[in-house]
Amino acid sequence: DRLDAPADVIRRAVKRGVTLTISTDSHHTSDLVRMEYGVEWARRGWAPRTSVANTLPLAEFEEWVGRRR
Numbered sequence: 392d393r394l395d396a397p398a399d400v401i402r403r404a405v406k407r408g409v410t411l412t413i414s415t416d417s418h419h420t421s422d423l424v425r426m427e428y429g430v431e432w433a434r435r436g437w438a439p440r441t442s443v444a445n446t447l448p449l450a451e452f453e454e455w456v457g458r459r460r
Contacts, residue, residue: 393428401436410455412444 393416396404404411413429415422433443440446444455 393425395429395432396436398432398435398437401433401438405436405438405442409442410444411438411442413446 401411411433413426413433415425415429417423417425444452447455
């Protein structure tokens, strides 16, 4: 019942320079364990850490967010 992007879509996004985020879509703290599913799909799509915004070091993430405001 999850709507994670398939691996081929992730690969095309990375190839085009899209910055991804991994989310749990949690509505309760008990759902935070779902993060592993997003990580697994990112791996299947060969998404490097540098293409995933919420894996950046804090200073880089804050800079990235600041550029989008």
